[in-house]
Amino acid sequence: MKPIRKFTVRAVVPAPLAALEELAANLRWSWHEPARRLFEHIDPEAWARSGRDPVAFLGEVDPARLDELAADAGYVAWAEREREDLREYLTAPRWYQGHGADAPKAIAYFSPEFGITEALPQYSGGLGILAGDHLKAASDLGVPIVGVGLFYQAGYFAQSISADGWQQERYPVQDPDGLPLSVVRRPDGTPVDVVLALPDDRALCARVWRAEVGRVPLLLLDTDIPANDDDLRSVTDRLYGGGGEHRLLQELLLGIGGVRAVRAWTEIAGKPAPEVFHMNEGHAGFLGLERISELIGHGAPFDVALQYVRAGTVFTTHTPVPAGIDRFDRALVERYLTPMLLPGVDPADALALGVEPGADPAASAFNMAVMGLRLAQHANGVSKLHGEVSRRMFGALWPGFDADEVPITSVTNGVHAPTWTDPALRALAEQTLGTADTEHADWRSASLDDTELWAVKRRMRQHLVEDARRRLVAAWSDQHSGAPAPDWVHRVLDPDVLTVGFARRVPTYKRLTLMLQDPDRLRALLTHPERPVQFVVAGKSHPADDEGKRLIQQLVRFAQEPELRERIVFLPDYDMGMAATLYPGCDVWLNNPLRPLEACGTSGMKAAMNGALNLSILDGWWAEFAGDDYGWVIPSADQAGDAAERDALEAAALYDLLEHRIAPRYYERDGDGVPGEWVRMLRSTLSTLAPELGADRMVREYVERLYRHAARHVAAIVADEARGARDLAAFGARVRAAWPGVHVLHVESGGVESAHVGDELQLRASVDLGALDPDDVAVEVVYGRSRADDTLDAVRRSTLELVPDASVHGAAARVYAGSVVLDRAGAFGYTVRVIPKHPLLLSAAELGLVAVAD
Ligand SMILES: *Cc1c(COP(=O)(O)O)cnc(C)c1O
Secondary structure, three states: OOOOOOOOOOOOOOHHHHHHHHHHHEHHHHOOHHHHHHHHHHOHHHHHHOOOOHHHHHHHOOHHHHHHHHOOHHHHHHHHHHHHHHHHHHHOOOHHHHOOOOOOOOEEEEOOOEEOOOOOEEOOOHHHHHHHHHHHHHHHHOOOEEEEEEOOOOOOOEEEEOOOOOEEEEOOOOOHHHOOOEEOEOOOOOEOEEEEEEOOOEEEEEEEEEEEEOOEEEEEEEOOOOOOOHHHHHHHOOOOOOOHHHHHHHHHHHHHHHHHHHHHHHHHHOOOOOOEEEEEOHHHOHHHHHHHHHHHHOOOOHHHHHHHHHHOEEEEOOOOOHHHOOEEOHHHHHHHOOOOOOOOOOHHHHHHOOEOOOOOOOOOOEEHHHHHHHHOOEEEEOOHHHHHHHHHHOHHHOOOOOHHHOOOEEOOOOEOHHHHOOHHHHHHHHHHHOOOOHHHOOOOOOOOOHHHHHHHHHHHHHHHHHHHHHHHHHHHHHHOOOOOOOHHHHOOOOOOOEEEEEEOOOOHHHOHHHHHOOHHHHHHHHOOOOOOEEEEEEOOOOOOOHHHHHHHHHHHHHOOOOOOOOOEEEEOOOOHHHHHHHHHHOOEEEEOOOOOOOOOOOHHHHHHOOOOEEEEEOOHHHHHHOOOOOEEEEOOOOOOOOHHHHHHHHHHHHHHHHHHHHHHHHHOOOOOOOOHHHHHHHHHHHHHHHHHHEHHHHHHHHHHHHHHHHHHHHHHHHHHHHHHHHHHHHHHHHHHHHHHHOEEEEEEEEOOOOOOOOOEEEEEEEEEOOOOOHHHEEEEEEEEEEOOOOOEEEEEEEEEEOEEOOOOOOOOOEEEEEEEEOOOOOOEEEEEEEEEOOOOOOOOOOOOOOEEOO
16 A cells, blocks of 8 residues: 655654764764764664665664663763764864964855765765765865755656666655754744745745754755645756756755855854855856845845855856756746846846857847856866866857966865775775875885785775675566576676776766777677676666667666676666775776866766776866876877767777786786786875875865955955945946947067067057046056967966056057066067956956957
């Protein structure tokens, strides 16, 4: 029988074990191994069954067992020690507390997904897990962040694979009462509900759940409450579910509702209001409009409010793939962006923010990333290469400037080491290297022998093999109406064979099936008599992406061939739980995206932290960090004639590397059966690569390069009753209006007959400033190495501000002068330009205005 309603009754834990409830309520257990061991000790089997989720586990464990432990003084003391450790973690000063008064007192971090633990499946892939790792590292560092997202009733989806290889999606509904979440309530106990006014006098309401991620609260908005009409209850049904209107409602809720939730929470909790708002991807862009509306409510005009909001907003773009950027039908957005929803905001002003550069404003799609960039004075991509790609991709927003001057920087992603490092490696470091801090241990030390390290690696591989068999046995029985799996399924994979992992979402650019380009070559690698290779593959395709599902099917079918099926497996339902066993179990982590479409990629970082070597196209993070000791580079065939040729060339390189370089090195053993050269690489990877890949490094960079900078900028702009914001808004309007009258009229040079290194080039430029004053602009000479295509080489280019020539009076044109020392031989070029100048502008390109000599 099917129950008509389901809910979760939380367990009552005996009073002496109250510490367990406190520990379960804070997600720090998800990265703090000692707390997990405390739970596991209660009942290891029930622990595994519950998916290692303390809240579910405490609901499931036999009450008699809890009573027994409540009477066990040793266990009670252990639990209390762990609780003490948590309290200390939550309150003691950490890295951030050493920062000065100009560091922001609070930062709000918005993302459409958060991957904290598999027990809270609110993520689809890299972006979510990155957001989770960001919050965890911020917690470890004591950074005062509050996370803001949505609570999706069914998360993303659970994947299974039919017998003929087709992806099936299930949407198991989560009961938030059974999760480590609590409702945000007012002091009188009533829940805080966020309300958004919709067209036709309707309203969208959302409950606010709070998860504790160590020191960091995460607020999640949930529309599945009785106050909503039935159709609106399902707004937060799934992550990246519907298109168009459904998605727009989710994003309005995330951005606008998210700010309202933060306001309510900070007030109730007595916390400082965020000074900095961090938008991750365009999805959360409406937060800027809500903040503008708030400021208009306090009397600011739109333009002034915009300056204020921009000063404190950081926008991070996470993908160069157009499908990853939300674009809405303009008419649809127009219908929703009413003064009821955003009091005081003229819909025309709001709509203008989403117009794509160069498009007809009346016909342009409403682009969330473009809006995000217009609402944020600070922007970044997520690896150096992705920064470059983003500067080109969004360059049209700053017309007239070369890509390298586009104000988008980069902060390379990182992964949270305590979450992603296998406990076996941590234990090994503790026993042999004298520290459990695997990131900073000296893995090259002689106090750890090769045999010991290799034995731990084998144990992790063995663990993966067992996990894969268990998953495949269960999947078989699922596919065959409960029939037991045949023997061979129990024998798949071998803990002594070179193991290559490939797991990620399945958009086309990640090329899941590149390895199948030449099936015979892959077969030969898998079945090599002395040096076999085995593959463990996993990944979910977006439910609407049949192309992705076809790729999975192709792979599954290949892996069904009787002579191959023990050497290549596809594991259904890739998630954080699988990932935790998969990365440590692999020797080689494969990544073969179409360069440069992988913005950063983080799975290879997690693999490296577990002593896997990377085999990857030079894209994302690997383009920055690749080294001979850390793995192998698959050369990109960027110059190939077409996509098919490119795939063929890159696949051939992949097979060659595996056959001639990787397998021989792996199977070359010394007397103890250890592959000496391999282990040397593994030690280098752990010692010198892994420490660069941590989320703590990433969060420190965000703090030091973006959050602090933003907070300082806000302070400058709000001082003196927001004089800075008013000045900047007035300046922008005046300069924009006058700009068509600004020209470089004439440039003279002298002082150099035939140029030699060390000579000075004297320059005089006469410019027409139209209605502007000399103080409004900078006149610059831009000079440096000139290239064959008549542009200036970005790397060898400098700028120098020219100074007004005071001896020239009265003329309509103004004269600016200066001199440049020719410090390098070779082709030299220069030009003169006029740009707006204001102390509160952060970059030359910020207003997108420039007048260049022609
Ligand atoms: C790390 C991770 C990802 C992201 O991997 P990429 O290499 O960035 O594609 C996706 N899913 C899970 C479960 C992960 O742990």
